[in-house]
Amino acid sequence: MEKPDYHILVCNSFRLTGEPQGTCNKKGAPALLQHLETEISDRGINAMVTSSGCLKVCGKGPVMVVYPQGWWYGELDEAKVDMILDAMEKGEAVEKLFV
Numbered sequence: 001m002e003k004p005d006y007h008i009l010v011c012n013s014f015r016l017t018g019e020p021q022g023t024c025n026k027k028g029a030p031a032l033l034q035h036l037e038t039e040i041s042d043r044g045i046n047a048m049v050t051s052s053g054c055l056k057v058c059g060k061g062p063v064m065v066v067y068p069q070g071w072w073y074g075e076l077d078e079a080k081v082d083m084i085l086d087a088m089e090k091g092e093a094v095e096k097l098f099v
């Protein structure tokens with residue numbers, strides 16, 4: 001398996017019981033996750049996306065983190081995700097969207 005250039009964690013508010021209940025999930029993280037997966041595939045970005053438990057910045061949800069850079073983004077919607085992916089294609093971050 002080729003190692004991805006980026007590993008993106010998307011908070012989906014999973015709890016230990018496996019039940020998603022938190023802020024990011026309620027604010028649309030599942031749809032954002034689907035959008036992100038589709039865009040990454042369409043754009044041919046070498047990234048792995050993982051849905052995560054609470055990342056402890058609930059007030060900024062929906063939240064995602066891009067590794068290995070450690071770029072934390074918050075208050076996301078589809079337009080902001082597109083902006084972030086546009087920047088990633090150039091190897092850049094969108095600092096104004098950092099948490």
Ligand code: FES
Binds near residue numbers: 057
């Ligand atoms: S529920 Fe997403 S950061 Fe807490």
